[in-house]
Each structure stands twice: as structure tokens, then as C-alpha cells.
């Protein structure tokens with residue numbers, strides 16, 4: 001489909017308005033202002049600007065801040081969770097930069113919980129030896145999102161466009177990115193067609209993929225519906241390297257609702273505060289699996305829960321928060337209390353919460369260097385969950401992802417500002433995009449294929465079956481003459497699913513979140 005449409009040039013286009021995209025825009029604008037350097041930045045989100053996974057982060061942001069804690073201890077915990085598959089240089093760099101990033105957030109006006117003595121109320125989460133999680137009750141992400149959006153709005157050089165779904169990116173021989181988007185005016189994606197009237201074209205010198213996770217490739221996830229792996233799809237098309245896409249973290253405690261695919265998350269902080277996992281018989285089973293019991297890293301807890309579920313007559317285990325005082329629940333977990341009451345009619349101060357592991361976080365992604373630059377494609381950056389920076393290794397430590405998004409945003413912005421100083425303005429451009437070919441793909445089929453064959457426990461035969469099924473479905477699907485944004489996303493999900501299966505089949509060892517029963521455990 002060839003489009004004639006609005007066409008605009010920017011220095012930097014940032015796809016995504018979660019922590020990674022917003023922080024990148026702010027650091028770019030601040031650096032440009034301090035150098036008196038003109039800059040034009042476009043920030044795009046395919047839904048509303050706040051419809052991000054960032055908004056839903058509950059636990060908090062990890063950064064060392066007390067005398068009893070140390071960088072070494074945070075590094076040790078990160079490596080331990082990541083099965084020592086992390087890049088030690090990056091781990092150290094991120095963890096040492098984290099306190100300064102927290103000061104940036106404070107400078108931008110973030111309102112986090114404090115103790116009566118006025119110091120910040122740091123809490124502990126699964127896998128952390130010390131209390132180092134900065135938070136705002138159980139809705140840290142919401143506060144973070146609002147703070148960053150407020151700061152973004154203070155810079156006229158940042159144009160923020162909501163409901164602008166990027167559907168095509170091409171790069172020419174002069175290293176300019178050409179981007180095609182659908183403006184959907186906030187209408188349900190299933191009803192949006194790409195037409196000349198709603199198509200927008202953009203051109204830029206530096207492109208930032210801050211598109212978040214890929215949870216929607218699975219049937220049950222804690223992610224928002226925007227998390228369809230679009231950044232992985234674009235990066236793969238542009239020739240960037242994708243690393244460890246099958247290192248998918250399953251959160252041990254999604255709220256169990258038998259008919260729901262989108263799952264409400266019960267934060268680790270509840271276990272940090274003392275809540276206990278119990279099986280069908282009421283037994284506190286985690287000490288049998290790990291000395292850290294309910295606070296062991298997520299992969300260990302998720303596999304232990306699946307093992308208990310296999311032995312039981314029910315499809316979930318329980319999280320017992322009745323051991324906490326009513327005031328602790330009300331003060332620290334008001335949203336979880338409300339959600340459990342509204343969704344299941346239970347009072348968590350009196351009744352156990354049914355929980356099950358669900359897809360939660362992509363530890364792998366677009367491989368980047370120490371500035372967040374994608375390997376293999378010049379001037380392309382990947383920041384936030386979409387990136388594989390080396391911080392998480394084979395499993396992400398709780399609350400390490402928001403901080404990763406902020407510090408890489410700062411480093412990426414510094415690199416882009418440096419490069420932009422040398423570059424002139426882009427001329428007004430007209431670019432002929434290649435036709436987009438979209439096939440008729442059934443989303444539920446893709447999601448069930450991934451859930452059945454690329455879940456917590458994989459087998460080599462299952463992975464091969466999954467890959468063959470997706471390949472066959474994709475190859476045999478008919479091309480749509482008219483397609484919607486939802487159709488486009490279904491194609492992306494199918495292709496990202498295939499990349500994930502191929503990555504899983506290429507793994508030769510079990511490590512962290514990756515577990516194939518046919519491989520030896522290291």
C-alpha cells in the first residue's frame with residue numbers, strides 16, 4: 001500500500017512513552033538546553049501515553065541508599081538472580097549509576113514514600129539481601145509515569161503524539177530512518193485501517209525503540225495490551241541482533257482467575273513484607289525448594305509453584321497475607337487489597353490469595369552496547385525492556401528494570417547529543433515505502449502455541465512443534481487486502497513468537513529462567 005501523507009523530519013524519534021522513552025526524551029532535552037543546542041524530538045505511543053507497563057509497576061525501583069547496604073551486595077544479588085550470565089561490567093555500571101538516577105527523579109518531582117523521620121522508606125523484595133526498593137505504596141509505576149510525563153511537558157522541543165502506532169520502519173543508504181505510522185484517534189485497534197487519511201510519515205537521524213515487552217505473545221501475562229513485541233520485530237527487520245529472547249521471566253504470583261488472560265500482578269513486596277506461599281494442603285512449601293523460601297528468585301519460585309500445582313487437584317497455590325497486620329496491608333498494599341476484593345470478593349487480611357505464575361518480563365531482546373545502541377544498525381537505540389543490555393543475565397532481579405530504563409536513557413541521550421552536534425538539519429523528505437504485506441493470523445492460536453511449548457518448562461520436541469506450527473500458519477495464511485492495526489499486531493506476534501522459538505532451540509544449557517527438561521542443568 002503506497003501512502004501520500006503528512007511527512008515531518010525530527011532529530012530523534014522515540015517510539016514508546018514508558019519509563020525508557022520518557023526518560024530518554026527528558027535527558028535529551030536537558031542536555032540540549034544546557035549546551036544551547038537546538039533539537040526536535042518526537043515521542044510516540046500507540047495507545048494513550050500512560051497505557052504502558054511502566055504505569056502498572058507495583059514494587060518499585062532498586063538503588064542502594066543505606067549504610068548497611070552496598071553496591072557490592074546489589075551486584076551480588078543481581079548476578080545471583082541472573083545465574084551469573086550477566087555482563088559484570090554493565091551490572092556494576094548500572095548499579096553504581098542508580099543512586100544518581102534516583103536523584104534525577106527527585107529533581108523531576110517524584111513523590112515516593114518516606115518514613116516519619118523524613119528519610120525514604122526503602123523496602124526489601126525477593127532476591128535482595130537489603131532494603132533498597134524505593135516505592136510509592138504499591139503503585140510506584142503510576143507515580144513514576146506521571147512524574148516523567150509532567151517533566152516531558154515542560155520542554156517545547158518534545159512533541160508527544162498519543163495513539164500513533166508505528167507500523168513500518170525503513171533505513172536508506174544515507175542512514176536516515178523513514179517511519180510510517182497510523183494515527184488511530186484512540187479508537188479500538190481492531191477497527192483501525194491504514195488509509196491515506198490516517199497515515200503519517202516521519203524521518204529522523206536517530207531512532208529509539210522504547211517499545212517495552214512482548215507479554216501478549218503468551219495466553220496469560222501481567223503486561224498491558226500494548227506489549228506485542230513491536231520493537232523486536234522492527235529491530236529484526238532492520239538487521240539488528242536479538243539476544244536470548246527465550247529468557248522470559250514468569251512472575252510467580254499472578255492473581256488466579258480461571259477465565260482471564262490478562263492477569264493482575266500480586267507484587268513480590270507482599271512476600272517481602274512476610275506473606276507466605278502455601279500449597280493446597282496449606283503447607284509452607286518454599287523452604288523445601290530453597291533456603292530463601294518465599295523470597296527466592298522468581299525462576300525458582302515459579303518452578304516450585306508449578307511442581308506443587310502438578311501434585312495438587314487445583315490449578316493454583318495460595319499466597320497467605322493473613323500473617324500481616326491489617327494496618328500493614330492498608331498502608332502498603334491498598335491497591336492489591338482492592339483488586340482482590342473487586343475481582344474475587346476476598347479480604348486478603350482474612351483469606352488466602354489464589355496465585356499462579358504468568359508471563360511477566362522479557363530478560364532478552366535487542367542486543368545493545370553500553371550506550372543502548374543496537375548492535376548491527378547504526379543510529380538505532382533500544383532502551384528499556386525491549387533491550388538486552390547484559391544487566392539481567394538469565395533472570396531479572398525484582399525492581400531492576402525501571403532503574404535500567406532510566407540509566408540507559410541517560411547514557412543513550414548523551415551519545416545522541418554528541419552525534420547531533422556534528423549533524424546538520426534533515427531536508428524535507430519524500431520516501432517511497434515498500435508495500436506492507438499483512439496476513440490473516442489468529443492471535444489466540446499464536447498465544448496458545450507459545451504458552452503450550454515455550455512456557456516455564458520446555459522440551460526440545462515441544463519447541464520444534466511450536467516453531468513448525470507457527471511457521472506453517474504464517475506461510476499458509478492469506479494476505480489481507482484491507483487490514484487493521486490488530487491484524488498488523490497479530491503478524492508481529494507470530495513473527496516474534498518464531499524468533500523466540502528459534503532462540504530457545506539454540507540454547508544449549510539451562511540457566512535462570514530458561515529451563516528445557518531435555519538439557520542438563522548447570
Ligand SMILES: Cc1cc2nc3c(=O)[nH]c(=O)nc-3n(C[C@H](O)[C@H](O)[C@H](O)COP(=O)(O)OP(=O)(O)OC[C@H]3O[C@@H](n4cnc5c(N)ncnc54)[C@H](O)[C@@H]3O)c2cc1C
Nearest residue numbers: 016017018020046053054059060166212384385399401402
Ligand atoms: C504489572 C507489572 C509490574 C511491574 N513491577 C515492576 C517493579 O515494581 N519494578 C521494576 O523495576 N519493574 C517492574 N515491572 C517491569 C517494568 O514495569 C517494565 O519492564 C518497564 O516499565 C518497561 O518500560 P518500557 O519503557 O521499556 O516499556 P513500557 O512502559 O511498556 O512502554 C512501552 C511503550 O511503547 C509504545 N509502543 C509499543 N509499540 C509501539 C508502536 N508500534 N508504535 C508506537 N508506540 C509503541 C507503547 O504504546 C508504550 O508507550 C513490572 C511490569 C509489570 C507488567
